[in-house]
Amino acid sequence: MMMGPLLGLVFLLLIQGQCCLDCTVPSAQQWLVTGLQAQLENDVKPSPSVVMALNLAGVRDSSATKQFIQDIKGVKEMTSGKVALYVLALQSSCVDPKDVPTEGGRVNMVSALEEKTDEEIKHYYDTGTPKTTYYQLALDIVALCVEKSPDAENAAAILIKVVKGCQSKGCFGVDTAAMVALALTCVHNRMSKMEGAITETLHEITAQILGSQQESGIIGNIYSTGLAMQALNVTTEFYPAGAWKCSKTIEEVLRKMYEGAFTNPEAGSQILPSLVGKTYLDVATLNCFSDPNITVHYTVINQLIGPYFNYSITVKVPKGSVLLAALEAAQSVNPTIFSFQTESTSWGPMVISIHGVNGSTDDKTYWQFLSGEKPLDQGVGSYKPTDNEHIVAKFSTY
Numbered sequence: 001m002m003m004g005p006l007l008g009l010v011f012l013l014l015i016q017g018q019c020c021l022d023c024t025v026p027s028a029q030q031w032l033v034t035g036l037q038a039q040l041e042n043d044v045k046p047s048p049s050v051v052m053a054l055n056l057a058g059v060r061d062s063s064a065t066k067q068f069i070q071d072i073k074g075v076k077e078m079t080s081g082k083v084a085l086y087v088l089a090l091q092s093s094c095v096d097p098k099d100v101p102t103e104g105g106r107v108n109m110v111s112a113l114e115e116k117t118d119e120e121i122k123h124y125y126d127t128g129t130p131k132t133t134y135y136q137l138a139l140d141i142v143a144l145c146v147e148k149s150p151d152a153e154n155a156a157a158i159l160i161k162v163v164k165g166c167q168s169k170g171c172f173g174v175d176t177a178a179m180v181a182l183a184l185t186c187v188h189n190r191m192s193k194m195e196g197a198i199t200e201t202l203h204e205i206t207a208q209i210l211g212s213q214q215e216s217g218i219i220g221n222i223y224s225t226g227l228a229m230q231a232l233n234v235t236t237e238f239y240p241a242g243a244w245k246c247s248k249t250i251e252e253v254l255r256k257m258y259e260g261a262f263t264n265p266e267a268g269s270q271i272l273p274s275l276v277g278k279t280y281l282d283v284a285t286l287n288c289f290s291d292p293n294i295t296v297h298y299t300v301i302n303q304l305i306g307p308y309f310n311y312s313i314t315v316k317v318p319k320g321s322v323l324l325a326a327l328e329a330a331q332s333v334n335p336t337i338f339s340f341q342t343e344s345t346s347w348g349p350m351v352i353s354i355h356g357v358n359g360s361t362d363d364k365t366y367w368q369f370l371s372g373e374k375p376l377d378q379g380v381g382s383y384k385p386t387d388n389e390h391i392v393a394k395f396s397t398y
């Protein structure tokens with residue numbers, strides 16, 4: 001991405017223009033989130049955390065799930081945390097992780113995770129530390145809890161004990177503390193017989209996470225911030241209102257994103273859920289039978305050469321469709337108004353004419369596509385609209 005100082009300034013002005021009391025991405029910066037989603041979708045061999053993030057954002061193409069499943073190999077050699085990520089990724093893809101049709105036969109990833117978590121627990125009671133890390137143990141609990149496996153509570157008992165044993169800050173790094181908070185919140189909400197102890201631990205751990213909040217809004221460092229946001233989002237009852245300046249955190253994350261901090265897919269996948277208001281715990285409640293279509297609002301405007309026009313339509317297209325599909329849907333509903341023509345270019349199809357009005361190199365006119373008021377940075381053959389997005393085709397000059 002180009003990053004002149006001028007652009008940086010424009011960005012700042014945009015951000016300050018609207019103050020964001022709530023904990024959501026301002027609409028003027030929504031394109032950054034859309035760009036991140038597109039970047040993750042282009043990942044040809046997505047990791048489970050990328051798959052989960054895209055599913056939480058509701059933008060993943062279901063045809064990609066098949067490939068993802070086929071790529072699952074060597075479960076025995078995976079660490080517990082890796083298996084946990086696969087369980088969450090599969091569940092978020094609406095594939096039953098207890099019965100996964102891999103190339104090497106059907107696999108029960110939940111019982112694989114239970115075994116690996118039992119090893120972690122045994123290792124802890126034998127040596128005082130888990131076999132891998134507390135981060136992975138916490139991630140295991142999140143996945144087991146989402147799958148309602150009773151093993152989640154046995155493992156959670158360890159985390160409670162550990163947090164109790166180190167009440168000063170510095171008990172865990174921010175990302176581990178955040179995963180512990182997610183794990184214990186899940187157990188607390190879904191299964192707990194350990195009411196009091198969990199509540200106390202969640203007060204403790206959220207205080208620790210909030211203690212790592214920087215002046216800038218970052219929590220820990222930029223890479224732990226996404227997970228910390230998830231943790232703080234689900235634990236609001238355990239810390240004082242106002243202790244987390246969420247809008248400030250979002251603002252700083254977006255600024256760093258603009259500077260290219262999340263081009264690595266793993267980093268991107270850790271931040272995306274928070275920017276779409278989701279957490280790993282939402283994997284449990286993703287609606288697998290929801291509408292497979294998204295709604296796209298489409299407007300064509302010509303104010304350049306008469307007769308002028310301004311027409312709008314709302315169409316439904318399958319989730320994951322490119323913009324061209326929405327244009328085709330509009331055309332098939334109302335061919336008189338929404339007819340269009342494309343020309344193929346080396347960047348993919350380009351719309352050269354809408355409603356009989358042609359772009360022209362002589363007049364330097366063309367059909368510009370915008371999301372709301374923001375010009376699209378991809379062509380109609382690759383841009384994927386999100387649910388309820390407003391796409392505008394505007395006859396413009398260059």
Ligand SMILES: *[C@@H]1O[C@H](CO)[C@@H](O)[C@H](O)[C@H]1NC(C)=O
Binds near residue numbers: 233274275276277278
């Ligand atoms: C926190 O959760 C609420 C829903 O409970 C959501 O609307 C909001 O966007 C979330 N914010 C973040 C930063 O996750």
Ligand SMILES: *[C@@H]1O[C@H](CO)[C@@H](O)[C@H](O)[C@H]1NC(C)=O
Binds near residue numbers: 291292
């Ligand atoms: C989704 O859209 C297709 C056409 O694009 C339509 O046939 C189908 O009924 C729609 N499904 C739902 C649930 O609306």
Ligand SMILES: *[C@@H]1O[C@H](CO)[C@@H](O)[C@H](O)[C@H]1NC(C)=O
Binds near residue numbers: 312
């Ligand atoms: C196009 O029409 C809509 C209402 O149908 C209106 O809100 C919008 O301002 C119009 N746009 C222009 C550029 O005239």
Ligand SMILES: *[C@@H]1O[C@H](CO)[C@@H](O)[C@H](O)[C@H]1NC(C)=O
Binds near residue numbers: 341353
């Ligand atoms: C616009 O372009 C199409 C195809 O390139 C052509 O068939 C049509 O005649 C053109 N219309 C005008 C008004 O120039």
